Amino acid sequence: MRLWLVLGGAATIGLAGCAVDPYAYGATSPYDQYGPSGAGQSYGQGVDTGATATYGEIYLDSGFDEDPYRVDVTSGGSIDASTIASGCTGMVSRAPDFQLTYDAGSLPLTFGVNGQVDTTLVINGPDGRWTCDDDSGGNTDPEITYSRPQSGTYDVWVGAFGGDSGPAELFVTELGSDYGRSNNYGDNNDYDRDRDRGRNDRYDNDRDNGRRDNGGRNGLYGDNGRTYDGGGYPDSSATAAYGEIDLSSGFRGDPYTVSVMAGGSIDASTVDDSCSGTIASAPDFQITYDAGSLPLTIGATSSGDVTLVVNGPDGEWYCDDDSGGSNDAELTFRRPSSGVYDIWVGSYGGDSIAAELFFTELR
Numbered sequence: 001m002r003l004w005l006v007l008g009g010a011a012t013i014g015l016a017g018c019a020v021d022p023y024a025y026g027a028t029s030p031y032d033q034y035g036p037s038g039a040g041q042s043y044g045q046g047v048d049t050g051a052t053a054t055y056g057e058i059y060l061d062s063g064f065d066e067d068p069y070r071v072d073v074t075s076g077g078s079i080d081a082s083t084i085a086s087g088c089t090g091m092v093s094r095a096p097d098f099q100l101t102y103d104a105g106s107l108p109l110t111f112g113v114n115g116q117v118d119t120t121l122v123i124n125g126p127d128g129r130w131t132c133d134d135d136s137g138g139n140t141d142p143e144i145t146y147s148r149p150q151s152g153t154y155d156v157w158v159g160a161f162g163g164d165s166g167p168a169e170l171f172v173t174e175l176g177s178d179y180g181r182s183n184n185y186g187d188n189n190d191y192d193r194d195r196d197r198g199r200n201d202r203y204d205n206d207r208d209n210g211r212r213d214n215g216g217r218n219g220l221y222g223d224n225g226r227t228y229d230g231g232g233y234p235d236s237s238a239t240a241a242y243g244e245i246d247l248s249s250g251f252r253g254d255p256y257t258v259s260v261m262a263g264g265s266i267d268a269s270t271v272d273d274s275c276s277g278t279i280a281s282a283p284d285f286q287i288t289y290d291a292g293s294l295p296l297t298i299g300a301t302s303s304g305d306v307t308l309v310v311n312g313p314d315g316e317w318y319c320d321d322d323s324g325g326s327n328d329a330e331l332t333f334r335r336p337s338s339g340v341y342d343i344w345v346g347s348y349g350g351d352s353i354a355a356e357l358f359f360t361e362l363r
Contacts, residue, residue: 046079049124049155051095060172062105065253068173073097075119075168076160081132088132090120090159098170100154102126107174109149112137113158117166120159126152134161143177175362178250233270236311236342238282247359249292255360260284262306262355263347268319275319277307277346284345285357289313291338294361299330300345302355307346313339321348332363 055073077093084092102109113119118140121133127150137143140161158168242260264280289296300306305327310318314337324330327348345355 046083046094047092047096047122047157048094049096053096053099053155054093055098055170057099057101059101059103061103062107062174064174067175067252067254068171070169070171071098073158073168073170074165075113075115075117075158076163076165077157081120081122081157081159084122085130085132088120088122088130088159089134090122090161091163091165092120092122092157092159096124096155097158098156100156100172102149102151102154104149104151108145108147108176110143110145110173110177111154111156112143112171112173112177113141113168114171115141115158115166115168117164117168118161119166119168120161122157122159124155126150126154137177145177175254233266233281234279234283234309234344235281236283240283240286240342241280242285242357244286244288246288246290248290249294249296249361251361254362255358257356257358258285260300260345260355260357261352262300262302262304262345263350263352264344268307268309268344268346271309271317272319275307275309275317275346276321277305277309277348278350279307279309279344279346283311283342285343287341287343287359289336289338289341291336295332295334295363296336297330297332297358297360297363298341298343299324299328299358299360300355301328301358302353304351304353304355305348306353306355307348309344309346311342313337313341 055071058069060069075097076091079092079094081088081090081092111121111123113121114137119142121131121142121144123131123144125131125146131144133142133144135142156170158170160166242258245256247256262284263278266279266281268275268277268279287298298308298310300308301324306329308318308320308329308331310331312318312333318331320329320331322329329345343357345357347353
């Protein structure tokens with residue numbers, strides 16, 4: 001496997017397994033993207049970056065909701081990708097298959113393909129440089145990650161390695177390869193791109209099965225409460241006022257957000273003396289969570305001063321006031337348990353105020 005570097009536009013040096021980008025991992029090109037083929041010496045023959053993309057175009061800002069963004073394409077074409085830049089392989093079409101106009105942030109940007117045949121990737125980036133890959137995504141699927149992506153236009157071709165054209169799925173993600181490949185090819189037609197896209201897995205058993213009275217506590221940080229010994233306040237068995245959702249680790253649309261009104265008539269200190277603010281009797285929201293290896297953060301933001309009260313799957317109570325910065329509340333379960341989390345968003349001053357509750361695994 002070789003990586004070709006262009007020095008001053010004149011000489012090329014072949015490196016075997018050399019990583020030159022300190023901000024990325026794996027074999028990289030000198031332009032802050034990685035994938036074994038790297039960004040080679042450009043010939044740009046045969047393809048037309050000015051042509052309209054065959055399968056559409058989209059504008060995405062860093063942190064986009066529909067992550068991963070997916071589009072169905074047919075790989076291949078009549079142009080040998082090796083005529084475009086050194087290290088490129090497969091057959092591609094004259095026009096780009098897809099075009100992304102991207103407003104970059106601090107997150108890396110990954111392009112990948114899930115294919116039924118052997119596919120390759122060819123990308124012309126905002127700086128006019130070419131980046132290519134064959135099998136970095138595993139098996140015969142290509143993948144290219146820009147560890148420090150630029151804002152601008154990315155023209156993307158999905159090539160056919162042996163010349164055999166076939167159906168494929170191109171994905172764009174800031175969450176890493178595992179998210180782009182979380183669904184097998186062919187599932188994209190069932191992908192619901194609205195706020196309920198996090199409902200990718202649902203329990204068949206009763207929600208309360210997730211509750212365990214084991215006296216243990218998840219590893220988490222924030223200002224935590226202790227065990228509530230009863231007394232009727234608040235009522236975790238009541239229907240959540242602003243809804244409920246089932247989420248599995250790796251859920252799409254991260255962070256998942258919901259608008260609520262913080263506050264209520266119950267002093268949160270009745271749960272534990274470390275809890276603060278006033279809360280309602282019923283939970284504001286309920287999440288049934290299928291845990292993986294990622295931490296789970298629950299937070300609340302508002303123009304006012306908000307607090308958090310969470311009853312976890314273990315039956316324990318957890319509280320926070322200002323760990324989210326300013327007057328925002330936040331709790332992170334570093335080793336979350338699967339099961340039901342009942343959440344109350346409290347008002348520190350006692351007045352009911354608008355707030356946004358969020359769930360994320362990206363902290």
